[in-house]
Amino acid sequence: MSEHTSDVVIVGGGLIGAWTAFFLARRGQRVSLIEKGVVGAQSSGVNFGNLRLQGRFPGQYPLSLRSQALWEDFDALIGEDCEFEQTGHLYLAYDEDEHARLEGYAEVSESYGLTIEHLGRVDLKRRWPWLGERAVAATFSARDATANPRLATPAIARAAARHGAVIRENTPVTAVDRSGDGFALTLADGEALSCGALVNCAGAWALEVAERFGETAPVFPAGPPQFVTEPFPYLIGPSVQAIDGSVIFRQIPRGNIILAGYPRTAADPEANRAPVPPAKTLAAMRALARVAPMLAQCHVIRVWSGIEAYLPDMIPVIGRSETTAGLFHAFGFCGHGFQIGPGVGLCLSEMIVDGATQTPLEPFSIGRFRTKQAVSEKFRKEFD
Ligand SMILES: Cc1cc2nc3c(=O)[nH]c(=O)nc-3n(C[C@H](O)[C@H](O)[C@H](O)COP(=O)(O)OP(=O)(O)OC[C@H]3O[C@@H](n4cnc5c(N)ncnc54)[C@H](O)[C@@H]3O)c2cc1C
Numbered sequence: 001m002s003e004h005t006s007d008v009v010i011v012g013g014g015l016i017g018a019w020t021a022f023f024l025a026r027r028g029q030r031v032s033l034i035e036k037g038v039v040g041a042q043s044s045g046v047n048f049g050n051l052r053l054q055g056r057f058p059g060q061y062p063l064s065l066r067s068q069a070l071w072e073d074f075d076a077l078i079g080e081d082c083e084f085e086q087t088g089h090l091y092l093a094y095d096e097d098e099h100a101r102l103e104g105y106a107e108v109s110e111s112y113g114l115t116i117e118h119l120g121r122v123d124l125k126r127r128w129p130w131l132g133e134r135a136v137a138a139t140f141s142a143r144d145a146t147a148n149p150r151l152a153t154p155a156i157a158r159a160a161a162r163h164g165a166v167i168r169e170n171t172p173v174t175a176v177d178r179s180g181d182g183f184a185l186t187l188a189d190g191e192a193l194s195c196g197a198l199v200n201c202a203g204a205w206a207l208e209v210a211e212r213f214g215e216t217a218p219v220f221p222a223g224p225p226q227f228v229t230e231p232f233p234y235l236i237g238p239s240v241q242a243i244d245g246s247v248i249f250r251q252i253p254r255g256n257i258i259l260a261g262y263p264r265t266a267a268d269p270e271a272n273r274a275p276v277p278p279a280k281t282l283a284a285m286r287a288l289a290r291v292a293p294m295l296a297q298c299h300v301i302r303v304w305s306g307i308e309a310y311l312p313d314m315i316p317v318i319g320r321s322e323t324t325a326g327l328f329h330a331f332g333f334c335g336h337g338f339q340i341g342p343g344v345g346l347c348l349s350e351m352i353v354d355g356a357t358q359t360p361l362e363p364f365s366i367g368r369f370r371t372k373q374a375v376s377e378k379f380r381k382e383f384d
Contacts, residue, residue, distance in 0.1 A: 004182055004194040006032040006166070008352060011173045011185075011209055012201035013037075015044035015149075015338060016330045018156040019345025020199055022078075025163035027353045032193060033157065033165055034185075036172035040153025042203055044338070046306040048226060048248065048260050050239055051145040051339045052089050053114055055105040057315050059363035060340065061112040066359055067343030071145060079162075080155040082147045087250065088238040089144030090128070092135040092291060098243050099137040105243075106139045116141055130235060132293045146239060146250055149338060173202075176212055182326060197352050199328045204269040204309040206317075206331030210366070213324040217317055217369050219332050222264040222383055223305035225276040227284055229298040231255030240291060245382055247287035249295075257295060259288055264335070264383050267307040274305035310334045310383075311369075318344055318364040320351065328352065329366055 008024050010017045013035025021033040033039075051071055056064050070077065074084050093099040106116040117140040124131055124138055157167050168187070175186040176198065185193040200209040204221045236251035249259035261284025267274035281300055289296035311317070311332040321327035328351065330344050337344070343359065350357040 004196050006030045006193060006195045008197045008199060009034060009183065009185055009193055009195040010199040010201055012203055013039040013157060013167065013169065014042055014201060014203050015040065015153045015341040016344050017201035018153045018160060019342050020201060020348045021160040021165040022156050022163065023346050023349035024352060025160050025165040027349060029353065031165040032168065033160065034168045034171055034173050034187065038169050039157045039167065043306040043308045044153045045149050046304055047149045047338050048258060049146045049149050049338065051147060053144050054089055054091055054109055054139060054141045058108045060315065062359050063340050063343045065112060066346065067340045068143065070342035070346065071147065078155050078159040082152040082155055084145060084147045086143065086145045088140055088142040090238045090240045091139045092240065092242050093137045094135055094242065094244065102137060102139050102243055109141065114141055114143060130292055130294050132291060144239065176209060178324065197326045197328065199330065199348060201330050203331060204307045206309060206329065210329060213321055213327055215321060215323050215366055217332060217366055218312055219309040221267040221269050221307050222310050223267045223274040223308050224260045224262060224264045224335060225280040225284065225303060225305050227259050227281060227300045228302050229257040230301055232298065242287065242291055247284060247291060249288055257298065259284055261287060262382055265305060266384060267305065269307050274307050276303045276305050308333065308335055316364055317366045319361045322367045
């Protein structure tokens, strides 16, 4: 038996930390999950809830498909419901350039075995008569889904606790250092912890941990503004996204439309604020009206955003530290960590317990930032 207080300490009780704790505890590891606030209250609890498979970074498909299978099995795995629904995801193109982009995305998705329907104007009008006339083409993936972010992370943490994980809320990790071949941590209440493996899942605050071990990454905090409207009779069905990135929306069974407008807005992790400037509401509603004119007059009843760490190449850091044995990072999920969360937790648990994972994670190494990274033009327009 190790002399450490835990086999593994996880810093950060968001979705990634909760899934990691769950899979490690299920493998019999002594796990402590330390959260400075409340589990699932940061980006993991305020996100749009989309579990999109279409249009992902090609190198992410193995992880993404592994994750979707876990979401599909959520109730059995976790023992609670998180309003997981396989609604499908509809991507819309408004001109031939966008159509070509859609077809490029579809080709990648199909090469990983995803079924994509290719739709023209007539199909769109027939299937979703409430859509405006202007979309020239679309792709639809029926396996794409949604879940309720408010429910998911706390439920996963409760399941981890049932497998023996210790979940500590309202307890910031204030210091973390190397100690022998493991780690020593101090919590805000003065308690000292030690562990053999340390997982850095601290979201937009993750550099505070990484930099203690001589590692960094060019993260910047931002969040997509989110809006919810008054309820309407249930009609929409899938998540609907304009491929130009101006809007994504879905209707929940209660009838409200949840929408996200782009570009993303800067967020402030120090002040713990992700403001939504009023002009964003008007821009998002205009973009919504272009896609679904019948929604033009609906009223927004609440706006919010969240604090997420982004990286210039729009893919996360997942995997081993390159300076410190036993340290693992998973941060910078660039607005799509909800979908891949279960797979990330499972892969980290495999790396810690088995020494390796079958899922390719090379594109996500923290070491990729040792050579200078250009911000891709493709992503520049996604931020203010
Ligand atoms: C508005 C919005 C909409 C989004 N929509 C989607 C979507 O539709 N689909 C999708 O796939 N993804 C979406 N995302 C992205 C997704 O929510 C995130 O990628 C994911 O939740 C990241 O999870 P996380 O656990 O890394 O981070 P977080 O949820 O931020 O968790 C990190 C946790 O670490 C804790 N922490 C930090 N420092 C310390 C410390 N020193 N001690 C203890 N605890 C600490 C924080 O309090 C926080 O709870 C969206 C994000 C936002 C903000």
